[in-house]
Amino acid sequence: MLDKTIVRNKILEYASQEMQTNAVLFNEHTEWVTTVITLIRDDYHAQAKAGADEFVLSSDIQTYLDNNKPWEDT
Amino acid sequence: MSNYTVYGVDDENQRITVTDDLTANVTILELSTIELGQLADVDLNNLQASQVIGYNAIAGRWQNIDQGAQTAGTTPVVSIGATHNQLGAIEFTITNYAGYTLPTFKFDIKNSSGVVVLTQDDVTHKGSGVFEFSGSTLLGAHTLETTAQDFGNAASVKVTSSFSVSAVAFRYWRIDGFDGDIDGTLVMIPGIRFFSDAGQTGTQYPPSMTSNTAPSPYVASGQGAFNATYDYWKAFDSNDISTFYWNLTGNSATDFIDLDMGSTTTVKSMRFNNGSQAAYIFGSLRVSGSDTGAFSGEETVIGTFIVPKVINGVANVG
Numbered sequence: 001m002l003d004k005t006i007v008r009n010k011i012l013e014y015a016s017q018e019m020q021t022n023a024v025l026f027n028e029h030t031e032w033v034t035t036v037i038t039l040i041r042d043d044y045h046a047q048a049k050a051g052a053d054e055f056v057l058s059s060d061i062q063t064y065l066d067n068n069k070p071w072e073d074t
Numbered sequence: 075m076s077n078y079t080v081y082g083v084d085d086e087n088q089r090i091t092v093t094d095d096l097t098a099n100v101t102i103l104e105l106s107t108i109e110l111g112q113l114a115d116v117d118l119n120n121l122q123a124s125q126v127i128g129y130n131a132i133a134g135r136w137q138n139i140d141q142g143a144q145t146a147g148t149t150p151v152v153s154i155g156a157t158h159n160q161l162g163a164i165e166f167t168i169t170n171y172a173g174y175t176l177p178t179f180k181f182d183i184k185n186s187s188g189v190v191v192l193t194q195d196d197v198t199h200k201g202s203g204v205f206e207f208s209g210s211t212l213l214g215a216h217t218l219e220t221t222a223q224d225f226g227n228a229a230s231v232k233v234t235s236s237f238s239v240s241a242v243a244f245r246y247w248r249i250d251g252f253d254g255d256i257d258g259t260l261v262m263i264p265g266i267r268f269f270s271d272a273g274q275t276g277t278q279y280p281p282s283m284t285s286n287t288a289p290s291p292y293v294a295s296g297q298g299a300f301n302a303t304y305d306y307w308k309a310f311d312s313n314d315i316s317t318f319y320w321n322l323t324g325n326s327a328t329d330f331i332d333l334d335m336g337s338t339t340t341v342k343s344m345r346f347n348n349g350s351q352a353a354y355i356f357g358s359l360r361v362s363g364s365d366t367g368a369f370s371g372e373e374t375v376i377g378t379f380i381v382p383k384v385i386n387g388v389a390n391v392g
Contacts (some may be wrong), residue, residue, distance in 0.1 A: 034351050058301070064323065
């Protein structure tokens, strides 16, 4: 069974709890939050179904999220 | 039941002259002896100008009622394409619509046997004289009969237009032209279904797919799927809500989903499902068919179909 903590932390890395709350309350970054949760959650389910021992975010998803996050790294 | 056409009203002698539409027999009816049952068969739709009859309760007798204008109203100019398919909405235009003040239109859509199969109740006015109706229950040669009546005027003469409706049968199908999400570019498409019969009944095409090539002979392909999790066949799998085609890094203006049915397949109805994620729902898509699969100009655009742009919105076509 894959450790869901890794999945949860990976989601929070790209969409913090505050950002998720604001998305619901104020429609801020709703598309981004939807994208992050959908991509990571579906990737988790795909890896779990394939029998993976450890969740590692797929590289194409990692690349997409890194290139499209709605903030600039300092 | 016979229908009668009134062609003569003799107010002085309180009688009307009618012809039986079926036998052409001419009958003179004495108004003073007419029972309601006798009038039930009179086809009032065929009354001509100056031939309106009504009961004057004060005078206590039937009489010719002058309703003002006694000349036929403006004749509608109807423009409708000669050929249509069963799945797309059949559109027609009354090109002189702007010339009317407050018009009412009567439409009778008849099959080749002359039987009325659709009426004005089945026709939607899209605005500015553009009307449409569904061709899903039609097949073969038909006529559209249009009569206009503007406010305060008599009815126009009846205008008859011909058109035909053909079944939609192709081997290769393309779904594109997505009206996408919030920024208009990206879509999640969880459910596309084709059916052999009208009303989303009969055989479902394709059967629930389990890969881009299964079950045989169905093959899903396309452009824009972000990765295998959101592959083309996900639009045709058994889950019409939470598994989907997703062109996350694509462009809805150019992305598409293709389906090869393996052989020419007649489709009489379709269903399109939106998913559960508001950020990527879509509002419409276009369906085309091809006999070769090239989609390089030889294809037939079947239509662009509106899908409720809401979570889990469903559009049934045909």
